[in-house]
Amino acid sequence: MAVARYTLTGGFSRPGTHLPSRGHVVPVDFIGVGIAASEDPAVDAWLIACLRENGIGNVRLDFTYGDAEGAAGRLLDALLDAGFRVVLHLLQPLVAARQMPSRPAAGAWREFVVATLERYGARVAMVEICSTVNRKRWAGYTLKGFLQLWEIAWQETRARQLTLAGPSVTDFEPPWNVGYLALLQQRGQLPDIHTDNLFSERCTEPERYDHKILGHRLAGLHKFNLLKKAALLQRIGADFGVPRLFSPAAFWTLPRIERLLPYGEQKQADYLSRYMVLCAASGALEGAWWGPLVCHREGLVDDGVRPYPALERITHYAAVTGKLADFRARPALAALAAVARLLPGTRYEGRLNQGQGLEVHAFRSAEGLVHAAWTINGRAAALVDLYAADDLAAATYLDRDGAVMTEAPTLASEAPLWLCWDANRQVALAAGAALLKGVVIDRHVPGKTHHFIRENGWQGIVLAADRSEADCLLTAVHPEKLGTPPRESLLRKARNAIWTIADPRHEGNHLVVKQPVKMHLHKQFLDRFKPSKALRSWSGSSDLLRRGLGAAPPVAYWEKIGDRSLKQNYYLCEYVAAEFSARELLSAFAAGETAYAGIGESEAYRLLGDFLLRLHGRGIYFRDLSGGNILIRQDADGTPQFLLIDTGRIHSYDWPLSLDQRISDLVRICNKLHWAGREQLLGRYLAAVHRRLDWRLRLHFHIYDWKVTLKRKIGRKAIKRLFGR
The missing domain is CATH 1.10.510 (Transferase(Phosphotransferase); domain 1)
Incomplete structure (x- = not known):
């Protein structure tokens, strides 16, 4: 009834909240991560050193029956002694959860809660109860079982004046939040902090509208992106008397990413950065914390253990099972460290651009002004189209992982870019700042950088290891150097001329050049509304490669600005020998x-x-x-x-x-x-x-065969053969 009433009174309608408001301060404890213990005590010291090295002072620890005298208790003592701010997530074993609300199960739960709170309650930041409560298969609870669990925890935390957080609905399923909060309000047992594991993984990219609501075509109608989801969940909590919202765990798993894209670990880091910036921009969350620090499938550190536990780690991150010698930090760890260093404690000044596909967000503190800039996957925006030249010259550039860039970048891409200025500098974005139209790039080509160039009436991109290699390439691939194709290197000349040139980087290697030379009348009209042929070839090949599909590696594309002939454009790629087709x-x-x-x-x-x-x-x-x-x-x-x-x-x-x-x-x-x-x-x-x-x-195949046969008999080529041309 509560969900129906909330729906009918317009509670789920939050128009305009897909765009962030400005002026709020990002909480100093905004960034945190989930951790778990290992049987090896040396892992405790490694975890604490890793957290300190990466500037992360907030952790979430799952704690269940028997943990106090085991590895988890040992780690918890070490964390508290080291001064970490700990969210202690108390949970029952799955077997016990399924037995609730029986008297033996409830009694064991109260005994565990009392013992744990007596020992640790005064030292932890908050006590979180339950997780994935809307997934019975994982959490194990019937409604009566959950309410009994909650009542006991609420009574014991209230008796000790501790901060209680819950019930940790997982993902974005707001009717569950309404239903549970309405019940807890009715029973007089509301938490101090409303928790929801605010995943964005199902949208693939964190800034996308959620296609799981009404599908891809209609997603733009409801505009439920991450910002709007956070705003709605915070509003739901406020409507039921719990205005504080916290997301204790969310992540992207590598297998989910790698369904479409090959650079799983790089994309995990991209998504983490973008997700954290958007959560900070929302102003709705007190914290947005990552899930497991150490595990193979979704951890920021890979422990090398591939078999996944029977129970999802979002429900119970029970242990680190890998060996310390096998630990390997992923790029996402450095990305989280960069966010933790740059955003907490800053004042959010807003999203500076309009439209979709490009994101530029501003944060200011006494230490400086920071812009986070990125695009959706595969796209690019030229920094010269976003900022004034003097602002670009004055900026310090940090890559997604927080490292100072030795060469000034030319593009914003799917990997967030941090631009930093003095605290008193005022930096405005150019009017109409947007993506480069029709441009697709393979951002994570190992060891390569995209160099955007606009000069002497030409515009294009050169893909090279650094500016020095780009300059080397330009001696041969700049359009003013290409000229007309030599007869001896010409591979084809019909609608397009295709020829080879020497690769200036590697003696004996060749590059392939493609230029349109003939445009039929109808194409001259229709193609006027499309990107140039060179750009379409560049973007098509880049799109294939960024998805892990084979294509000749692109090197550069060029197009003459304002060209009405549609022929002044060049596409260059590496020459790839093939045995057959x-x-x-x-x-x-x-x-x-x-x-x-x-x-x-x-x-x-x-x-x-x-x-x-x-x-x-x-x-x-x-x-x-x-x-x-x-x-x-x-x-x-x-x-x-x-x-x-x-x-x-x-x-x-x-x-x-x-x-x-x-x-x-x-x-x-x-x-x-x-x-x-x-x-x-x-x-x-x-x-x-x-x-x-x-x-x-x-x-379909018979119809296509017939069309091909007909075209061969009466098509353009057939007419040319008839007249001997």
Whole structure:
């Protein structure tokens, strides 16, 4: 009834809160992390040293039956003796939780709570009760069981005048918050602090509107992003008498990230930084803490132990099971340290830009002015389009992980950038600050940096290790150096001229240059509203590579500013040798061969099918997936590796393709293949997406075959052949 009443009175409606308000101070204890003990006492000292080294003074420790005399008790004593601020999360073992509210289970719980609070209550910052209460499979509670658990904990914390936090609903499911708080209010047992594990993982990126509410297409209607979620949860708590909101644990797991993107650890660090800045900007949270410090799946430190415990760590982070010698810090640890150093205690001055895709947030303190700037995944914004030249010259630049950058960056990207100035400096963002239109970059290319250049009427990006290598490349790849293609290095000249030039970085290596030279009349009109061909090729290849899919590595793109001919643009990539293409492979099987280049027919279909599933599963709709556009290289052991070329028509998504989009690509790759081969390839592919090759799907392939035949007979090329051109 409480949820229905809250809904009917407009409680869930919070228009405008997807944008942050300004003027609040970020709490000094805003950043913290979850920790757990190991049987090895040496890990205690390592944990304390790690926390101190990274400037993290707030920790959350899960504590259950038997822990006081075990490793967790030993660690808790060490943390309190070292002066750490501890949130002590008390919980029952799952078996005991499932027995609540029976008298024996309730009695054991009270005995545990009393003993723990007598020993530690006066020394901890707050006592948190329950977690993932809205997940019965994890927490174990019926409603009656939870209420009995809560009543005992509430009585004992009140008797000792301790701060009580709960009930830790997990993720964003506000009806649960309303329901539980309404019940606790009715019973006179409200917590001091309303807790919710405010995950953003299901949105993939922390600033995105939540597509789990109404789907991708309608997400812009409700605008439930992280800011609006935090604002609503804080308002719900306030409406029921608990205005203080705290998120004790949230994280991104590497397997979830790596469904779409290959650089799992880098993306974990990106998301952590972006999430923490947005939580600080919301003004709704007293704290936003990361989940496990040490574990393989989602920890900031990898302990090397891959098997996951039976109970989710968000419910009970019971122990660190790896060996100290195997511990390895991930980039996300340094990213958290940077946030902990730069944001707590600052006053939030607001989100400085308008629109979606770019985020610039300002924080000021007595120590200085800090801007956090980033884009959504794969996109970029030129800093010269965001800031005045004198502001850029006066800034100190820190990378996402807080390290001072020795070379001034030229782009804001998906990895947050910290720009720092003196405390009294006033820095305004340029009017209309926005993303570079149509530009996609592969931000996490190992050892490479994107250098944005705008000069002498040209604009482009050069990908190089540093400014010195970029300058070396510019001696050969600047558009004023490229000129017309020499006949001896020309690979193709039709609608586009494609030729090779020497790579100035490596003697004997070559780069490939592509320039449009012929535009049909209808293309001259339609392409006027699109990015240049060079930029489309750059962005298509970059989008493939950032998703872990093969393409010739981009080196640079250039476009003439204001060019109306649509021909003054160049795309450059590394020259990649390939043994053959998918067209040759499939044509051989269509001609009756049972193997090609040492690859058997069935094996070829398996490998190609797996590649296509990965391509479509990672959100790439190629739109020109002919066999000639899939190059195949063979490793030393003969294993094929697939690379895509002619990438300018790609459409990309942050979710797997629909069946219609998949079929649209598949009809093209199958055009040269006989039906027996199609059935093998498509049978494998469709089985993986739980479909079969029925007559409706077969019809798409017959229609496409007919269109290709018709085009060959009466299309443009056929007319040219007829007239001998």
